[in-house]
Amino acid sequence: MTYALKFENVSKSFSTSDAIKDISFEVEKGEFFSLLGPSGCGKTTILRIIAGLEQPTSGDVYINEQLINDIEPHLRPVNTVFQSYSLFPHLTVKENIIFGLKIRKYDKKEIDSSLEEVIALIDLKDHLKRKPHQLSGGEQQRVAIARALINKPEVLLMDEPLGALDLKLRERLQVEIKSIQESTKITTIYVTHDQTEALAMSDKIAVMSKGEILQVDDPETLYEKPTNKFTSNFLGNPNVFKGVIKNEKFISDEFEEIAVSNTKNGPASIFIRPEIISFGFNKVTSPNVNCVEGVVEHILYRGSWLDVIVSVNNTKIEISKENNFDLSIPDEGEKIYLYWYINKTWVVFDDQK
Amino acid sequence: MNRTVFLKLNYIFVLIFIYLPIFLMVGLSFNESKYFNQWTGFTLQWYEQLFQNQNILNALYNSMIVAVVSTFLSILFGFGIALYLFRVKNRFTSFVEKFIYVPIVIPDVTMAAMMLVFFIFLSNYLEIKLGIATTIISHTAFNISFVTVLIGSKLTRKLRVLEEVASDLYANHFQVIKQVTLPFVMPALLASIILSFVLSFDEVVISMFVTGPGSTTLPVYVFSMIKKGVTPAVNSVSSLMLIFSLILVTGVLLLSRKDNLK
Amino acid sequence: MTRNKLNNILGLPGIIFLSIFFFTPSLFIFRYIFGSRTRTGKTSFDKIYFDSFSQLLDFNVVPIINKSVVTAFFVTLICFIVGYPFAYYIKKLSTTMKYFSLFLISIPFLTNFLSRTYSWKILVSKNGLITKYVSMFYDVSSLLFTDFAVVLGMVYVYLPFMILPIFTSLENIEDSLLESAKDLYANPFKAFYYVTFKLSLPGVIAGVVLTFIPSLGAYIIPQILGGSKSMYLGNFTVLQFIQASNWPLGSLVSLIILLFMVFAINLLFKFEGQRNL
Numbered sequence: 001m002t003y004a005l006k007f008e009n010v011s012k013s014f015s016t017s018d019a020i021k022d023i024s025f026e027v028e029k030g031e032f033f034s035l036l037g038p039s040g041c042g043k044t045t046i047l048r049i050i051a052g053l054e055q056p057t058s059g060d061v062y063i064n065e066q067l068i069n070d071i072e073p074h075l076r077p078v079n080t081v082f083q084s085y086s087l088f089p090h091l092t093v094k095e096n097i098i099f100g101l102k103i104r105k106y107d108k109k110e111i112d113s114s115l116e117e118v119i120a121l122i123d124l125k126d127h128l129k130r131k132p133h134q135l136s137g138g139e140q141q142r143v144a145i146a147r148a149l150i151n152k153p154e155v156l157l158m159d160e161p162l163g164a165l166d167l168k169l170r171e172r173l174q175v176e177i178k179s180i181q182e183s184t185k186i187t188t189i190y191v192t193h194d195q196t197e198a199l200a201m202s203d204k205i206a207v208m209s210k211g212e213i214l215q216v217d218d219p220e221t222l223y224e225k226p227t228n229k230f231t232s233n234f235l236g237n238p239n240v241f242k243g244v245i246k247n248e249k250f251i252s253d254e255f256e257e258i259a260v261s262n263t264k265n266g267p268a269s270i271f272i273r274p275e276i277i278s279f280g281f282n283k284v285t286s287p288n289v290n291c292v293e294g295v296v297e298h299i300l301y302r303g304s305w306l307d308v309i310v311s312v313n314n315t316k317i318e319i320s321k322e323n324n325f326d327l328s329i330p331d332e333g334e335k336i337y338l339y340w341y342i343n344k345t346w347v348v349f350d351d352q353k
Numbered sequence: 354m355n356r357t358v359f360l361k362l363n364y365i366f367v368l369i370f371i372y373l374p375i376f377l378m379v380g381l382s383f384n385e386s387k388y389f390n391q392w393t394g395f396t397l398q399w400y401e402q403l404f405q406n407q408n409i410l411n412a413l414y415n416s417m418i419v420a421v422v423s424t425f426l427s428i429l430f431g432f433g434i435a436l437y438l439f440r441v442k443n444r445f446t447s448f449v450e451k452f453i454y455v456p457i458v459i460p461d462v463t464m465a466a467m468m469l470v471f472f473i474f475l476s477n478y479l480e481i482k483l484g485i486a487t488t489i490i491s492h493t494a495f496n497i498s499f500v501t502v503l504i505g506s507k508l509t510r511k512l513r514v515l516e517e518v519a520s521d522l523y524a525n526h527f528q529v530i531k532q533v534t535l536p537f538v539m540p541a542l543l544a545s546i547i548l549s550f551v552l553s554f555d556e557v558v559i560s561m562f563v564t565g566p567g568s569t570t571l572p573v574y575v576f577s578m579i580k581k582g583v584t585p586a587v588n589s590v591s592s593l594m595l596i597f598s599l600i601l602v603t604g605v606l607l608l609s610r611k612d613n614l615k
Numbered sequence: 616m617t618r619n620k621l622n623n624i625l626g627l628p629g630i631i632f633l634s635i636f637f638f639t640p641s642l643f644i645f646r647y648i649f650g651s652r653t654r655t656g657k658t659s660f661d662k663i664y665f666d667s668f669s670q671l672l673d674f675n676v677v678p679i680i681n682k683s684v685v686t687a688f689f690v691t692l693i694c695f696i697v698g699y700p701f702a703y704y705i706k707k708l709s710t711t712m713k714y715f716s717l718f719l720i721s722i723p724f725l726t727n728f729l730s731r732t733y734s735w736k737i738l739v740s741k742n743g744l745i746t747k748y749v750s751m752f753y754d755v756s757s758l759l760f761t762d763f764a765v766v767l768g769m770v771y772v773y774l775p776f777m778i779l780p781i782f783t784s785l786e787n788i789e790d791s792l793l794e795s796a797k798d799l800y801a802n803p804f805k806a807f808y809y810v811t812f813k814l815s816l817p818g819v820i821a822g823v824v825l826t827f828i829p830s831l832g833a834y835i836i837p838q839i840l841g842g843s844k845s846m847y848l849g850n851f852t853v854l855q856f857i858q859a860s861n862w863p864l865g866s867l868v869s870l871i872i873l874l875f876m877v878f879a880i881n882l883l884f885k886f887e888g889q890r891n892l
Contacts, residue, residue, distance in 0.1 A: 053517050073520040074528075080521045086514045090536040100522035103532070151522070360704040364716075367701045367778075370771065371723055374734035377744070381737065390742040430629030437626025449630065456637055460832030460876060462849045463644075466856060466869040470647045471640035494637045497629055526621060548725070555727045558834050562856065572729050579733050579839055583740050587733060595730035602725040606718055 003062075004029045004187035005155050010049065010059030018045050020211045023059070027155075027204075030185040032178070034198040037208030038234075043191045047157050050189065052076050063154055079148035080157040084164065085140040087132035093143050094128040100151040118150045121180050138169045145177065149184070156181075156188045162197065174201055195235050199223065207231045229269060229348050238271040238346075239317050245347060254315040258290050261343045271346040274307070274320040277338050279330070284339045291339040292317075296330045310338060375595065382588035389583055399589040409590060411567075412574040418485060419560075419570060420553040423492035427549045430493070431500025432542065436534070438501070439508040456498040464495065465562040472563060483565035491563050492556060496549040503548065507541040544605045551601050555594070647866040656860030667863035676851065676868065683848040684875075686762065687830035690769040691777075694826045695819070697770070698777035702818075703811075706785045717782065724775040732839050735771050739764045739840065760842035768840040769830050776829070777822040784818025785811070820883045827879055832872040848872050 005027040013019045020042040027033045035043035048054040049061060052073035061068055068076060079100065087096050095102075097118065101111045119125055122142050132140055141161055148156055161177070162170045178201050181188050192198050198205050199219040206216045209230045215222060226232040233240065243252025245268045250258040260270065284291045294312035306329065307320050317338060330336050382400070386393040403409055434453070438446050456464070468491045475481050512534065519533045535542075557572045564570060575594065578587050651664035671677070705716040723731060738745045741757040745767075749758060758764045788811060796806040834849035841847070846854075848868060855865030 051517075051521055053521070072525075073517075074523045074525050078521075080518070082514060082518060084514065086511075086518050088515060088518070088533065088536075099519070099524075099532075103519075103523045103528055147522070360700050363697065363700045364704045367697060367774065368716075368719060371720075371774065373744075374738050374771070375723075375731065378730070378734035378737055389737060389740075426632075430632050433625045433627075434629040437622055437630075440622040441626070446626075449626075456633075458828065458876065458880070460828065460849070460869075460872045462832050462834050462852045463869040463873045466852060466865055467640040467644045468636075469856060470862060470866060471636075471643045474643055474646075490636050494633065497633060501629070551725060555729065557729055558853070561853075572727075576729060576835070579729070579736070583737055588737075591727075591730040591733045594727045595734075598725070598727040599722060602722055605725070606721055610714070 002029050003027060004031070004064060005050065005189070006062040007046070008060045008062070010046075010056045010061060012042075012045055012049060012054060012057050014045075018042050018211075020045050023213055025206055025213060025216055027187060027189065029187055032181050032188045032190065032201060032203045034190045034192060034202040034205045035208055036192060036195060036198040036205050036234075039193055041208040042211040043208050044159055047080070047159050047189060047191050050155065051078055051080050051157055077154040078157055079151050079153040080159065081141075081144050081148050081161045083160045085132070085137070085144045087140055087143055087147075089132055091131075092128065093124060093130050093132065093135070096132065096143055097124075097146045097150055099147060114150050118146045121149065121183070122146045122176075137165050138173065141165065141173065145180070149180070149186070152186070154187065156186045158188060158190045160192055161190075162194075163192075170197070177201065199235075207234060209234075224346075226271075226346070226348070228352055232269075232271045232346065232348055236273055237318070238273045240269055240271055241315070242269050244268065245349070250345070250347070254313045255292070258292075258345060259342045260345050260347050262347045264349065266349050266351065268347050268349040271348065272317070272340060272344075273346075274318045276344045277317070277319040277340045279308070279310075279319060279321075279336045279338050281330075281336060283337050288343075289339045289341055290345065291337055293335065293337055296332050296334050296336060299329065299332060310336065312338070378588055379592045379595070382585065382592040384585070384588075387585055389588075399585040400593075402586065403589050403593070406586075408574060409571070412569050412571040415485060415488075415564075415568055416554055416571040419488050419492060420550050423489045423496055423553045424546060424550045426489070426493045427496035427500050428542070428546055431497040431545070431549075432504055434497065435501045435504040435508060438505060439513075453498050453501050456495040457502065459495075461556075461558040464491075465559040468494070468559060469562040483563055484568040485564075487563040487565075488560055488568065488570065491559050492553040495559070496552055499552060500545040500549055503545040504538055504541050507538045512537050540608050544608045547601050547605045547608075551598050551605075555598055644866045644870055647862050648870065650863045652861045652863060658862045664863065667867040670861070670864045671867065674864065679846045679848060679851050680871065682846070683831055686766060686769070686847065687827050689766055690773060690830040691823055691827045693766070693770045694774050694777040695823065698774055698822065699781055699819070702778050702782040702785055705782060720775050720778050720782075723772075724779060728772065729835060731772055732768060732836055735768045736839055739767070759840065760845065762841065762845065764840040765837050765845065765847075768836045769833060772836060773826045773829060776825040780821035780825065781815060781818040784815045784821075788814045824880055824883055828876045831875055831879075
């Protein structure tokens with residue numbers, strides 16, 4: 001396997017937070033790789049170590065099979081798009097974009113052709129002569145991306161590049177960044193705390209918590225088959241219950257028996273995602289589904305979907321349903337039945353990390 | 354009385370309070386009469402006399418030399434310390450960060466006294482005479498702090514990120530300073546050049562202690578004139594000094610305003 | 616790492632300069648305090664003397680300290696009473712007027728101190744504008760060389776030092792805070808006291824320190840407006856050095872001024888620290 005970037009047992013300790021512990025992972029050439037986790041989990045530290053702005057306390061970092069631990073930041077074949085755009089305020093947009101080429105004394109012809117190439121990818125033609133403070137947030141971020149991209153780095157690093165933008169703009173730029181990455185095939189490390197962003201854009205996601213990587217997988221596996229509690233909880237908004245698994249049944253304070261498809265026994269939590277639960281006014285009896293009875297407590301109208309909170313055996317289960325025509329909306333206080341496929345009840349045992 | 358009316362009156366009163374004496378002084382410097390309570394006509398004669406007064410011209414020359422050299426030195430030293438404090442964080446730098454304020458807040462009389470005893474003590478062992486050199490050293494000693502603090506206030510997290518961006522974009526240490534740090538702090542640098550020049554040029558008490566015979570600075574000379582009384586000569590030389598520093602200070606204020614808007 | 620070495624070298628020249636020409640001289644003051652004035656005016660160091668301390672009483676320094684502190688207190692008080700409403704008023708002005716007013720106040724903050732003191736001298740001299748006005752009520756021919764002139768002169772010179780920090784802290788108060796105070800049923804006075812005034816206290820403290828300290832150690836203003844007979848800490852110190860050649864006593868008094876400064880700064884910052892708890 002050819003990797004563009006490899007971390008081998010890298011640790012970095014700080015007096016404050018953001019430390020990382022014994023991190024190992026590989027990123028393939030051309031991959032869009034996201035580091036996902038809450039703030040302070042160490043994802044930015046990993047990025048800064050790759051860029052050379054931070055020195056690892058121990059462990060090795062390789063780019064294209066070459067150990068880069070001791071290489072100064074300005075000699076590394078990586079470029080970063082920083083969180084706060086960080087354009088040089090005293091330079092024009094054009095001067096910002098070609099900064100990296102000029103510093104390395106590329107001749108005018110090379111610079112001009114590279115600039116044209118980048119502008120073909122990112123539409124900035126009308127802004128080239130302006131100063132950064134004359135641009136909107138979205139435009140500034142485009143310049144920052146162009147400024148990194150023009151250098152054709154081996155690895156492109158992006159540190160929450162869309163964090164400061166509003167939702168609509170963020171979604172538009174997600175599509176833009178993804179399509180640029182697909183057409184240039186530049187290996188990209190993308191740091192974000194926004195799960196939908198990571199799920200939508202990445203080839204692979206590393207979920208991080210408290211300085212450790214908990215799981216590295218493609219978005220689908222990560223969402224459907226999380227291997228640990230943190231990932232299960234962090235992605236989506238599942239209903240979580242704690243109890244024991246015994247003979248393919250989950251037993252807890254709230255539930256007498258919920259069928260699961262795991263054969264293992266032991267203390268565990270089950271995760272039932274709101275969108276896999278269906279409801280109806282009649283009891284469903286099928287060997288493939290779990291069915292429980294409950295009373296509608298609240299209905300939250302979200303526009304394109306509904307969140308229904310149902311009280312079941314002194315606890316609450318949240319379900320979410322697309323707002324389409326054939327959805328018959330129950331009334332608050334009405335008795336309904338909830339049912340879902342047994343194999344969709346996701347189990348994480350307590351001894352799994 | 355209505356609150357707004359009170360505030361407005363207070364505002365007008367303060368501005369009159371601050372500017373009336375200044376305008377009066379400048380006006381009187383053009384008064385033909387020797388007596389300040391009567392206006393007999395416009396004249397430039399007091400200014401002409403000023404430029405024929407060899408003592409004043411000598412003092413002006415001394416002041417200029419002291420201000421220029423001490424400004425140069427304090428920028429050199431102060432900018433260096435500011436960059437050092439910005440880049441290096443340890444116990445020593447956090448001590449320096451606090452200590453740097455002492456020369457700014459120390460009463461001028463105290464500083465004057467300690468510079469004097471220091472130089473006199475040294476003169477027992479070294480060939481040191483109170484004069485231009487000792488004045489330059491003393492002015493540099495307090496100006497360094499002003500420069501460090503003024504430039505330091507511009508060395509922010511934002512600049513640190515920009516420096517990181519530059520090194521990420523292949524700039525080496527010197528290229529970072531030249532391409533990013535210098536342009537970023539340029540307004541503050543210009544402002545601190547003007548400010549340390551003004552502070553040195555206007556300084557009285559410390560200069561009075563550490564200048565020797567023949568190396569009197571302009572403010573020290575003018576101060577001795579003022580003590581004697583209100584005369585047309587003092588009016589004109591004071592007006593000139595005031596207008597001179599006014600122009601420079603306006604420059605500083607405009608620079609920092611432009612910088613803040615950016 | 617080479618980068619670190621380079622950074623250290625950047626600060627080195629300045630720090631060495633300050634160590635030799637600021638830090639070391641400050642130590643010399645301590646040595647001089649324990650010297651003794653000889654008959655020729657030179658200072659003798661052959662042993663540790665305590666002459667300067669006994670002279671504090673012999674030369675009646677205590678009343679001078681008293682007078683300086685009282686003067687500085689009144690100057691600070693007047694500056695606050697006049698300066699706070701001024702800062703409050705310009706905060707509410709339109710942007711252009713605000714910056715223009717700020718500009719007008721900042722100019723004297725930095726312009727030639729000596730000239731400004733002198734311009735005030737013209738007003739309080741015999742037949743000066745203020746003298747004329749005051750003499751309508753009191754029987755005076757000249758206000759020059761009175762304590763009144765000294766206090767007003769200091770207010771005149773140091774007022775911007777009070778206004779600027781207060782303005783800065785007022786400017787940092789968000790309008791929404793005041794609105795929410797009003798929303799929570801505070802009347803305008805209470806809203807002002809509990810929100811505006813309390814939040815502007817850091818600026819007030821800075822203003823008080825910046826006014827009190829130079830007033831306490833002032834030399835030029837008492838010398839020009841108070842005359843040579845009126846003694847304050849600042850000109851008493853200068854007198855010991857320049858005329859009396861009693862350097863040990865001068866050093867001691869200059870140190871007392873410094874201690875007052877340290878004390879004032881500490882007291883006020885302690886006060887601020889307690890409030891923040």
